Amino acid sequence: MARRCLSIILAAGEGTRMRSSKSKVLHKVAGLEMIRHVVRAARAAGSDDVALVVGRDGTSVADAARREIASVAAHEQTERLGTGHAVLAAREALAQGFDDILVLFGDTPLIGADTLARARETLAEGADVCVVGFRPLDPTGYGRLIEAEGELVAIREEKDADAEERRVGFCNAGVMAFRGDNALAMLDAIGNANAKGEYYLTDLVAIARAAGCRVRAIEADASEVLGVNTREELAQVEALWQGAWRRQVMLSGVTLQDPGSVFFSHDTELEPDVFVEPQVVFGPGVRVEAGATIHAFSHLEGCHVGPSASVGPFARLRPGADLAQGAKVGNFCEVKNAEIGVGAKVNHLSYIGDTSVGAAANIGAGTITCNYDGALKHRTEIGAGSFIGSNSALVAPVRIGEGAYVGTGSVVTDDVPDGALAIARERQVTKPGRGREIAERNRAAKAAKAAGKA
Incomplete structure (x- = not known):
């Protein structure tokens, strides 16, 4: 029996750096709103349902997404308390019971359906969590994906990484897939004991591993996961x-x-x-x-x-x-x-x-x-x-x-x-010499005007 999939697309960001009168996910790439690109990728990867987490311009964002899939459900995130909090805004959709959960971002319009399908395949092969990573030319500023013996053991933010971990070129793209049967329990276990008091989805890796679950990472092309903020x-x-x-x-x-x-x-x-x-x-x-x-x-x-x-x-x-x-x-x-x-x-x-x-x-x-x-x-x-x-x-x-x-x-x-x-035009009338007379009259008027200015 085919595995059922829910895609949760996070599109509640303010997008202030775009300096725009509309939500950034409504800006177009190749004539199509960014949010619609992401919904198309989710659908092509086999998503049965899409839950859209919205904030600013929520109605317009949802309307755009529904031009791709009419059944898209919108969930408003009234507070901005991190990516883990944003995913839980779609709690109602998560509770319906799915085999696979994909978490995507509305401002990454180049994400490929093949990459999302590979993430789902990783779950089907026994992983409980799959994180999508990439290898930028310069990893500075990105969270590093730390692997050991084929397993993802940690997502280390650069400020928390030691010198050896900073040399790792495999970085967190933010896109994630996880099993649906224990999704709510793991998401509810995410805490906010950090400097910003926010709930980070990346903590899911540590939570899953502490519970004895398998966590793996797959690699996407860097262009696929390029986010748009400006x-x-x-x-x-x-x-x-x-x-x-x-x-x-x-x-x-x-x-x-x-x-x-x-x-x-x-x-x-x-x-x-x-x-x-x-x-x-x-x-x-x-x-x-x-x-x-x-x-x-x-x-x-x-x-x-x-x-x-x-x-x-x-x-x-x-x-x-x-x-x-x-x-x-x-x-x-x-x-x-x-x-x-x-x-x-x-x-x-x-x-x-x-x-x-x-x-x-x-x-x-x-x-x-x-x-x-x-x-x-x-x-x-x-x-x-x-x-x-x-x-x-x-x-x-x-x-x-x-x-x-x-x-x-x-x-x-x-x-x-x-x-x-x-033939629907006036008959031509020709008046001999009249053209010369008009030209002479016009030249005289021009000379008189020039003399007056002098």
Whole structure:
């Protein structure tokens, strides 16, 4: 029978060093709140339930977590009396009876599900407590994990460590797993006889060993357990996440011409043989199919790019943009909530919003769909094989028929039937010599103005 697991995520810290108006765990990495990254890892490691220990912005933090797992239960920690006290804020969840308990932190968004699964495996193999450790380049300031004969015998804070113990490079990451059958008894045994009068979860190691229990440590990569307390550390975590994702994307068959300048979101999907030029940003909700090219300085969010389609350079695809096979959205174009059909072209300097563009249609430079009347959005339909002349304005709601032509510079307010030509502009009037007269008049006015200033 599968072992049941409860993950307790500590997210009650004030986060004052972030200097933010919101809880630090609501700050985003790769477009996703840190707390959601941690909940995802817990779920991927097989957690049946998640108990969230909250403080500041507790409702918002819980709402974010529930976007990953609807059943997340929130427990408020009204006093800040250490990590052991924080875990016991979830006493109600602990009392329900689980085989494995994982204790995680809401500000360590890179924690890997594989590491958490290994911690659970260690419990399944007979350990009562499993502590996750790491090996930083400089261990100064971290609690050391002291091992003997494969067992973890102590977590020694640096101030309490002797010279030999300070040379130990294996450090406490804070993440812990322990058996659920005696969890409450061990947690209740944690005391606060220390300088700060707080209850430290790390004391669980000594308590477990005194009770004859087995305690082991496993090692995680240092990047996984990097906590975020400042904006600088948030940027470091973002950089680590982006670097790992770029490697994964390239190994999957995607070409990144300048990997370090391309930024992804947590849910970006790129199929093999996608080609991405430098300085591209993928916001949340983007899927790009095989053979598509994303040219430099483009920004995509909430959109779909079909096979062999082309985007940019300097293009913006907003939510709801949907490019079919071979479609093209060129430089300085913006597309929002619009379908661009197979082989259709929106080559340059255009805004296409709330629109459907049929297959093989051509949208001339400077074309805009006027979709907003100040209160409501309206839709434009552009038929297959149609041709929209440059600098045209299509005032929605309006339909341009299949194979229709719209003359350059037109302002179209009425539907254009299939195969028709629409020209909606004033007839040109030419007045011989009048241009010269205007130029001479303007030069005289400029000279008079200059003389007056003198």
